[in-house]
Amino acid sequence: MMAETKELEILKEPLFILENGDVYTNPTEVKMSQLILPCHANHRGELSAGQLLKWMDTTACLSAERHASCPCVTASVDDIDFEHTLSIGQVVNIKAKVNRAFNTSMEVGIMITCEDPLSGMQWKVCNAFATFVAKATGLGKVQLKPVIPRTSEEQMEYSIAAERRRMRLHHLETIKDLVSSSTIQDQLNTEESQRAVPAGKTRVESIELVLPPHANHQSNTFGGQIMAWMESVATIAASRFCKGYPVLRTIDMFHFRGPSQVGDRINLKAIVNNAFKKSFEVGVCAEAYHQEAWDKKTHINSAFMTFFALDKDGELCTFPLIKPEPGDGERRYREASARKKIRLDRKYIISCKQTEVPLSVPWDPSNQVYLSYNNVSALKMLATKQNWVLNCTQNKAKLFTLEEGQFLSFKVEMTVSVNVKQVFMLLSDMSRRHEWDSHYQKFELIQKVDEDDVIYHVISPSVTKGSNFQDFVLLASRRVPCADGDPYLIALRSVSLPAAPPTEDLVRSEVLCAGFTLWQEEDTRTRIAYYIQATPGILPYITRDITGLSADLCKVVEACNKFLEQNKDTVSVFL
Missing domain, CATH: 3.10.129.10 (Hotdog Thioesterase)
Structure with a gap:
């Protein structure tokens, strides 16, 4: 907890309007507001953290039971970072909603804000994620109904919930590995x-x-x-x-x-x-x-x-x-x-915000889980953005752009007549990317972290004549759907590794967020979306296509389509 609030700001929630004109409200959303009284406070007149935890757990449990329609119990609560203290006379506002349901468990997102009744100002106190388990009241086993996300925020939380679940399962292993060494x-x-x-x-x-x-x-x-x-x-x-x-x-x-x-x-x-x-x-x-x-x-x-x-x-x-x-x-x-x-x-x-840290975070076994989580969740968040602008159409591909503050992102969409599982296996094999993408000369395997995460050293020709080739050290994380309706996903981001230090003959560049989402449309049709956030090393390759100075993108799309068609019956192995 911080000793005092440094900056107060009014929190505004964007409205989502349904087709019938009604304002949408998440069906699992539960809100609780509590006035902080002396009986809730410690000797300094500040809200007891224990009391806040009780209110949070109550609100989250009610949200879980609203979705499950049966009793639920708390299984775990993720790490909580208290940003501010709260004082007597202020109002605590707690909002909880189910982000995603799995078989018998579900993740509930909790947002806590504080309100000054005199000024009307509100500010964030903390976020939390709790896991609740549904308990059957009879002899039958509970099978939770799926959550259907409606807004872009809900779609993002729904998508990332699966990755947070994966990270929780690896938490104890990470602790044990660090302690043993x-x-x-x-x-x-x-x-x-x-x-x-x-x-x-x-x-x-x-x-x-x-x-x-x-x-x-x-x-x-x-x-x-x-x-x-x-x-x-x-x-x-x-x-x-x-x-x-x-x-x-x-x-x-x-x-x-x-x-x-x-x-x-x-x-x-x-x-x-x-x-x-x-x-x-x-x-x-x-x-x-x-x-x-x-x-x-x-x-x-x-x-x-x-x-x-x-x-x-x-x-x-x-x-x-x-x-x-x-x-x-x-x-x-x-x-x-x-x-x-x-x-x-x-x-x-x-x-932290991506601008506050180096892009290429040093990789080591102890932060493997968190880098992988960041890699996948960043791509999922980019994919759920709603305000993409169609910039141009080249052959079978559509090129979209997205400008948010200082970030410029690109999305390329196309559909291929190949089964989604085969597309996933072929595009996951980064060692073959140079066969269809002229922007990459070589993907060299540096380290196989596990079955789903691999680190590559990548060499790319320079877009400017006479300049040195560029190189990247990329963490590639792939994910199969954890439920029907989820896409296959291949995420890429830069990391740094002692085994691949920068060299004088290559210009070391970085990838902030890139990768593929693959959606099955029919048994033999797959919709491919490729995303990338622009960095100085990447920008020249894309802007030439946007401004009409180059047809490289069109050629790459055609080559990718041809590569997938020619290899749709071959066995590909992810390395």
Whole structure:
């Protein structure tokens, strides 16, 4: 959480008008508005993060149940980054809607804004994504109906939800890989080592009895209540470490491992895992047990919360080192460092605007999942844009342009008489692209990351006579549809890799976002859309076609069509 709002802005929602003239409202959308009262606030007059989590979980659960038409329980909540604090007298506005439904689970997007009733100004507090699971009321198994996106925003969230789901499944693997390759560093100097705080001094343990007011309409302990209790004990551990008033900044993913019921005792434990100069991580877990079987505890949840603190001048405090406890303490210490690295990767690869970071983010195994996510989601977001302008038609291809601020993007569409699966396999094999695209001389395989992600070194002839050839290091990510109606997708973006450093004889260029979406129209017909966002290295190749100075695009489209037709019966392998 930030100590104070730096800039307030009114949030306006674009209207989507239906054919009958009515204003469209998402059928799963649920809104909650709460006036922050003293009973909701902490000693500083700011809204308790635990109370906010309870409101968020309630709103999201109601949205999930509106779509599922049956009881739903919280399975997990993705990382939350609180951008601002909220004060007594302000209004919290929470909006939740189902982004996508899978078999028995669904992703619910949550938007939290704050409102000043006196000025009418509103500003964003945070976004969150929660996964809910539908519970059958009888013997049958729940099969959720699909979500039908209507607006461009809904189409984007629907499309990217599948990629977020993929990223969640890889999260624990990434943590394990980072921890297995890490070691606890020696303390930097004697003075810092002497000031290190034993982690044991921050340990907090508390117990809560689950009463009827804490239960939901299914008699299980309300997920938001569990999260609120966890935030409370984590804050106590944080205050013991910083000897002040800690402010919660981020929460790593909540993952519910099991339910608890009225009458259960919830045992809560928290401890500071690691400190990072201006912030520190607190780990907290919740276990449930019955009074008659106190020795049979069930681990129901774990979470990791990052805090900071402000001094009397409003500046960030600097914290001493943490001395981890032997055994599990050292493991938690290393895992905290791994989670910090992941947060940085997520911030600079996923969360920030593309103009704020280098295009070619260094690739390594620990950020593989996030680079792949960024690669695919960027293409999906570009594909869902609505304001494409038809620029010209050449033979069987249509060339569209899209101008948004400083970004210029291009889309080429054509239809081929080849089965979509075969088109996908042929276009996925980048080593053959030079056979039909004269803009590329060679795609050389550098590293096969996994079955769906590959890194290539690409060499392209220069568009200007006498100039050096250009080269790119590209991450190619392909995705098959995860549901009927989804396209096949091949995404490309630049990365940097020590195995392919820039050289003097080639001009290193970058690709911001590019790739193919493939839609099956009939058994033997495929609609192909190729997208690319212009960068200085790419721009000259495209603008010549737009302005009529070149017919290269027409030739490339014809060559691609011919390549696919000639190879529609061959077996192609993605490398």
